């Protein structure tokens with residue numbers, strides 16, 4: 001049986017009391033009547049506000065559900081309240097119907113294909129330019145000094161402002177739409193990829209050279225694999241810009257595509273169709289993002305550790 | 306065994322924002338074949354720069370570095386380097402990391418497998434051959450980095466504060482590893498450390514550097530044989546030398 005000595009550290013005493021409550025009756029300890037055990041540090045933040053802390057899987061599910069459901073609920077309530085003119089704000093039902101109609105008529109598939117194709121080709125070209133250029137800029141100070149100033153400058157020019165020029169230069173076909181996406185994404189892609197390559201630790205590159213590497217093998221076996229997840233992440237960010245630009249390009253000049261459909265719907269005040277088309281673009285964007293993320297995790301599983 | 310590393314009148318200046326920065330100047334030193342030599346010196350006296358020049362990753366402003374009489378012009382597999390930050394390829398397994406240089410050199414698969422297995426054994430890493438660096442402790446990672454350099458069977462192994470990031474206990478174990486590897490392979494080793502006792506425990510000679518600009522302040526011959534039981538740490542000569550080197554470094558710190 002442990003007996004308490006006065007002057008014993010507080011938490012020792014607490015430990016003993018928790019094991020055998022009988023000790024607490026010892027008047028000298030003062031454990032019950034005295035001030036509460038001292039606590040060190042400030043208030044412990046709950047999971048929600050703990051900076052960089054883990055959150056429970058349950059809280060996570062709840063928060064994701066709120067994130068998706070809240071806008072939907074707000075929409076339904078706003079519409080039901082009658083505060084907004086129904087022409088401005090269609091009901092969920094109308095939007096679903098409109099989407100169904102577009103699906104059954106085959107129109108949606110055609111437009112989605114037309115827009116996706118432009119995004120795919122334009123963004124693909126931009127990636128084809130940006131990856132080698134970004135890799136070179138991130139590996140050689142010389143190449144960086146050659147390209148960084150001009151890219152840094154052009155990048156601030158709004159891509160959409162090039163559209164009139166592109167229409168003059170390339171006519172009304174697919175050319176200007178694809179070119180707009182290239183112009184609008186190639187510079188950001190290049191700079192972000194170059195930045196991902198600068199993150200490759202110099203010492204890793206130096207070690208590779210002492211192990212018998214040359215420029216080509218170090219590129220292939222060190223720089224590219226190290227930068228790959230960063231390159232894919234850059235593409236994920238910039239793909240959103242490509243979807244932005246294709247709609248603008250199609251609003252101005254095209255006979256098919258999701259942007260055209262939005263423009264036409266506006267002329268006939270068919271807001272439910274605009275809503276449906278916006279949702280389609282959102283879903284396409286999220287799908288491509290998730291796909292790229294899967295590719296990244298597949299190709300570079302080490303980067304998640 | 307032809308390694309005989311010679312540095313003659315070696316100097317290095319960097320271009321700084323406000324004029325040139327002299328990392329070190331007029332360094333004369335040599336490392337004989339099979340020797341283990343340490344460099345100790347205050348932070349910023351150019352130790353890493355010096356190792357990089359020997360590795361061929363940087364060029365001196367003046368002077369010459371030669372290995373077995375041949376001038377060093379660029380990096381090559383005859384000089385391996387290990388940095389304080391583990392610098393492993395995170396997407397490769399331990400075995401693939403160790404085999405990296407052999408793979409670049411186009412060594413046949415079966416020979417490579419044998420060579421890698423041998424150095425994994427030397428570094429007591431067999432159990433981790435298929436793990437990735439992300440799953441290893443700091444000490445294990447540094448053993449992989451050393452094994453990766455050793456697998457090239459370099460004439461000189463350059464170590465830049467290789468155990469600086471490790472806790473004292475692990476560092477002690479790593480020192481024993483290094484000594485046993487050095488005995489087994491006979492590799493010539495030039496090592497930078499800021500740990501004076503480490504330098505005394507491991508090396509046969511020590512160059513004490515002064516800083517701003519870096520120069521050799523003193524060359525110390527360590528009076529112990531190849532066998533290094535832990536008890537030499539309590540040897541009177543060990544303690545005297547330790548105090549002497551600390552004194553040199555301290556005088557340095559007061560100058561700054």
Ligand SMILES: Nc1ncnc2c1ncn2[C@@H]1O[C@H](COP(=O)(O)OP(=O)(O)OP(=O)(O)O)[C@@H](O)[C@H]1O
Pocket residue numbers: 319320321326327328346347348349350351352353354355499
């Ligand atoms: N690339 C560089 N450009 C300009 N100055 C440099 C460069 N590399 C090193 N220096 C300078 O050269 C000097 C020596 O640097 P170095 O890294 O070789 O020192 P060190 O002895 O290894 O120091 P530490 O013990 O902190 O590792 C320092 O003053 C540093 O600022």
Ligand SMILES: [Mg+2]
Pocket residue numbers: 352353354465
């Ligand atoms: Mg250093």
